[in-house]
Amino acid sequence: MLEFEGVEVHLSGEALTGAMGELPATVTQIEIKVKEEHFETAQSLLSDYHRTPSNPNSHWVCSSCGEENASSFEICWQCGAEPKG
Ligand SMILES: [Zn+2]
Structure with a gap:
């Protein structure tokens, strides 16, 4: 390296x-x-x-509306659905 x-x-x-x-x-x-x-x-x-970054770009996609949410969001900011899994 x-x-x-x-x-x-x-x-x-x-x-x-x-x-x-x-x-x-x-x-x-x-x-x-x-x-x-x-x-x-x-x-x-x-x-x-x-220094292993805790994946700063991690996000989850709402299964309900397809909106991308930051990993810090516990529910979809758009529709309020909870992430799957
Ligand atoms: Zn949503």
Whole structure:
């Protein structure tokens, strides 16, 4: 993901996967190493990546009138019907 954004990374755990059978599970954890100049970029990319938005565009469509309602609406703003399921 970081490489995709142009940040050069080295996954130190990745090279170990071939030898995983001989290593205790604790050392198989992957460390992400980046150049210092890329550190802040990488850090912000990762925090963006881990911040899973609760689907801001989620909405439901009223089965009664077909109107789209924001997920925060408990009933259809148009006709007052409750969403199905
Ligand atoms: Zn409706």
